[in-house]
Amino acid sequence: MKGKNNIDKFKCEQNIYACIKESPLVRLMMNALKSSGCEIDIRRHIACEECSPTVSGGYDPVLNQIVVCQNTATNKGLIQGVLTHEMIHMFDYCRNELDFKNIDHLACTEIRAANLTHCSFLSACFQGDASLFNIKEAHQNCVKTKAYQSIIAVRDVTKTDAIDAIERVFTRCYNDLEPIGRRIKRSSRDIHKAYSEGYLFGYD
Ligand SMILES: [Zn+2]
Structure with missing residues (x-):
């Protein structure tokens, strides 16, 4: 199980790097965040984790971190979807005083x-x-x-x-x-x- 977890994490990270390199939409969001003063540091602000099977990703406003679910978001297309979706939340959190409890x-x-x-x-x-x-x-x-x-x-x-x-x-x-x-x-x-x-x- 531990071994599979490590393989999933590795694949997930490889897919994230590929998306950041290849996807114009992901790049556009990263540039938008940067020009709003909320530059993304890939190592700090994006994490691959094991999630429940119904979830593919999430945004944690406390850590200002995007979670990509390594067990469900298993291809570049899904990961591009998770990254851009969660980057919109990150952008809104950066731009406004967003209160996720509201x-x-x-x-x-x-x-x-x-x-x-x-x-x-x-x-x-x-x-x-x-x-x-x-x-x-x-x-x-x-x-x-x-x-x-x-x-x-x-x-x-x-x-x-x-x-x-x-x-x-x-x-x-x-x-x-x-x-x-x-x-x-x-x-x-x-x-x-x-x-x-x-x-x-x-x-x-
Ligand atoms: Zn959302």
């Missing part, structure tokens, strides 16, 4: 993470064969569902409290596209590349 704050950062990472990869699938309106609806539903799942997975809150919090902050947080949105305008080709590569990586 459910509205938590809902907001989960909405942003879903919007800017998970559901953006997904939206690439919809393009072309759905009307604009449907894309928007599907995308918003994706964000709400994913944010809900994230809140329920990490915090001891009731379903109603989670849904109410998401509805309270949705419009404001859904429209807050920092740091990725601002950069989409500036270099849309890179971002398009980032998202399409993310999709090819198999992040779901």
